[in-house]
Amino acid sequence: MEQQKPNNETELEQRIQALEERYALAVLPVIEEAQRHKPIHPAWPLFLGVGALVSAYLGMGLPQHYYQPLFAGLVLAAGYHRKLWTLTAGPWRWPLVVINFLVLGFLFKLLIGAGTSYPFEWMKVPAIATAPSGEDESWFSRAIPNLVITWKGIPGISDWNFDLTKLQTLLLIATLIGGLFRFQPFASFTAVILLLISIPTLVDFNWDWLIPYLVLGGTTLYLQSVRD
Numbered sequence: 001m002e003q004q005k006p007n008n009e010t011e012l013e014q015r016i017q018a019l020e021e022r023y024a025l026a027v028l029p030v031i032e033e034a035q036r037h038k039p040i041h042p043a044w045p046l047f048l049g050v051g052a053l054v055s056a057y058l059g060m061g062l063p064q065h066y067y068q069p070l071f072a073g074l075v076l077a078a079g080y081h082r083k084l085w086t087l088t089a090g091p092w093r094w095p096l097v098v099i100n101f102l103v104l105g106f107l108f109k110l111l112i113g114a115g116t117s118y119p120f121e122w123m124k125v126p127a128i129a130t131a132p133s134g135e136d137e138s139w140f141s142r143a144i145p146n147l148v149i150t151w152k153g154i155p156g157i158s159d160w161n162f163d164l165t166k167l168q169t170l171l172l173i174a175t176l177i178g179g180l181f182r183f184q185p186f187a188s189f190t191a192v193i194l195l196l197i198s199i200p201t202l203v204d205f206n207w208d209w210l211i212p213y214l215v216l217g218g219t220t221l222y223l224q225s226v227r228d
Contacts, residue, residue: 042092045223049099052216056106059209063109065165071112072104085224096224103217110210111194112172114164114201123158124151164201168194 063069076097079085088096126149153159171194178187 040223042088042090042096045220046092046096046099048216048223049096049103049220052213052220053099053102053106055209055213055216056103056109059206059213060106060109060113063105064113064115065109067112067165067169068108069101069105071108071169072101075104076101083226085221086226088224100221100224103220106213107217110202110205111198112165112168114168114198116161117164118159118161120157120160121153124153126150127152164197168198171197 080087085100087093128147128149171190174190175187175194178184178190
């Protein structure tokens with residue numbers, strides 16, 4: 001019995017060593033993979049999102065139509081439902097949700113933020129008007145009116161307007177539906193029309209601030225995306 005005891009201990013040690021090797025082969029790759037995909041601290045997307053909002057406000061101003069926050073809310077809800085973005089646990093959750101909502105709201109302002117359009121505002125006719133007289137003018141200038149020619153708009157034509165944001169929204173919805181059903185010619189056609197009617201508005205924006213907004217906003221949403 002005394003001679004078998006060292007053999008049993010050796011066999012037990014070999015078994016323990018084999019189990020440790022199996023554990024290392026099974027668990028260590030998982031640990032390394034988890035460390036490689038370690039989640040980013042929520043402060044990073046939050047601060048980047050704040051920077052994106054400041055840049056968007058300086059480049060475009062505030063959203064002026066209720067369609068913009070409406071579409072932002074729908075996209076945000078669909079993104080969280082489809083698990084495109086992670087819902088951060090703890091006190092960072094709702095600040096990040098608000099930041100994402102605002103970032104998307106400014107994005108839709110960029111896409112459908114043309115506002116009200118006056119296509120015939122340039123149509124004006126000449127009209128004669130009396131220029132106001134100053135206190136230091138002579139009695140002759142005060143007695144005889146000073147007539148000047150001005151340009152005035154044509155009532156009912158020059159002041160005619162329509163909501164260009166609604167037209168952009170319809171074209172955007174048509175483009176999304178065409179892309180959803182993979183009807184590429186239709187989606188491409190509506191996208192081109194949307195771009196053409198949006199060019200005057202896009203040119204008026206301050207792109208020195210819009211470029212940082214697009215970079216920071218895209219990075220904010222990417223850092224919260226679900227990665228395999």
